[in-house]
Amino acid sequence: MKATAFFDSKRFSRLMAYDLRLNGTAYLLKLAAFTLLMYIWILFQMRESTGQFMWHTYEGQLITSEVQGYISSFFVALILLGFFIGTSFSAMGNKVNRTIYLLLPASTIEKYLQPILIRIVLGTGLFFLLFWVDAQLARLTFEQFPVKGPDIQTINGIMVWKPDVFDYSMIFINGDAPWAAIIFTFISFGTFLFACPLFFRKLQLLKSILVFFAGIFLTVCLFVLFSHIFYPGQVHGFNVQLQDVLISKKCNNIELAAFALAYFSWLFFLVIGFFRLKESKL
């Protein structure tokens, strides 16, 4: 088989152009809707939880509650991003569009890489950028029309606005959290949402989310079962007993398993998604 049958840069660029020509307006509308929704949401969060969200001090115990408004906004943005990524293969959700998609003269790897580039790489970058812009716009709006409640009067700290996702990490984790593992966990979940819908014909994203929770539940059940088998006297009911073994000076077996899942599961999801697309039929 010719190498160009597997991947051809010209054909891939045609596929990108095809997608942007036919779906460009839809992408723009989605981005506009995201921008508007997040702006309103952040503004709403500021108004509702002024003390927790907008103003904070690096001193004292207020930090934990201060970041909550920010976390909720950030997670809403992540949910919308997940929805955007999870609908990458919505064309496979009905017979008519599936026919068009499968018969499009491009290789499977090209058809698979195209939404990765548009939705995961460009989409994620744009979503973060727009989230940051929204936060800044919301701040400017709020500064123009401040709502000063009794909470604010009691805070004597420095009034610093931190709606920046990148700065935010500094407050939240004090630099100690395993950032790489957290980022890879999000990437793995993103690739799960990207690939899993390919296994379903209808309600692809909803079923994928159900599969995710069912997977977690079944894993916990398995641990419960193992706990009852290996530690019969120590566990009762739905409890789990985990035996930790120090593998290195800084890492035990449970951490290793969690890190392995975080770092490598995205590879697994990408590969099974590719083969699922390759074997897709009408």
Next chain:
Amino acid sequence: MIEIKHLLFQYKKKQPLFTDFSVELNSGSIVGLLGKNGAGKSTLLNILAGLIPEGGGSIIINGYHPFERNPFFLADTCLVPEEFGFPSVTIDTYVKATQPFYPSFDTEKLNRILKEFELDQTKKLNQLSHGQRKKFLIAFTLATNCKLLLLDEPTNGLDIPSKSQFRKILVSSVTDDQLVIISTHQVKDIDAIIDRVVIVDNGILLFDNDMQFINQHWYFDTVSSLNGLTDILHHEICPQGYKIVRPVIQGVESPIDLELLFNAVVSQAIN
């Protein structure tokens, strides 16, 4: 061009659709694929297009195995499915986005066919009627100049003038290096344009002959009475009396009645 050997196919939890289907089809012909409802005509087209894997046997089209969906194979195969849809864009935008995938795409041919079908390229595809969208799909498919064109019920949804336009356009645009397979129930829409008839029934190939062969072997006629006719292979009542099929005598040919031929083949009056 198409070589199907001992094709097996069965949908999950259903009766086998193809049990031992073999056929060879070559370029330069328009093939009419006929069969009863549920005989597997659309399934066969989908298998040939690479949308469904065969259950057994082998299919080779121009050296490619369809279900591998090799991009070079896809660029040379075009399917007009019975159910189809388009994005919410203008004809012009759709053509600009899609035509680069087909190396032999002929824009002039497309414009000519669209003109004949009276389709405005600035119109949005989802604002067209079903028949107009079908006409666009046919026009686009013919303009791709793909070596293999698979048309599933192409005349469904077309009005009477459009059906004759379709026949005229198809005959004038197909070249010797192309193979067109038309699956349809409406045999009268295609009887004047096909040059080969393939009939499938009960998962096997029941009949496969070109029109010339049919003309040379069977005679189609309408008679008021069957009295005195001893060599009738198959007959059906019609308002004028009876439509009959009998062997050709002394090389006298008749226009082929595809519907009658189909019924005669299915009732095993003709092998």
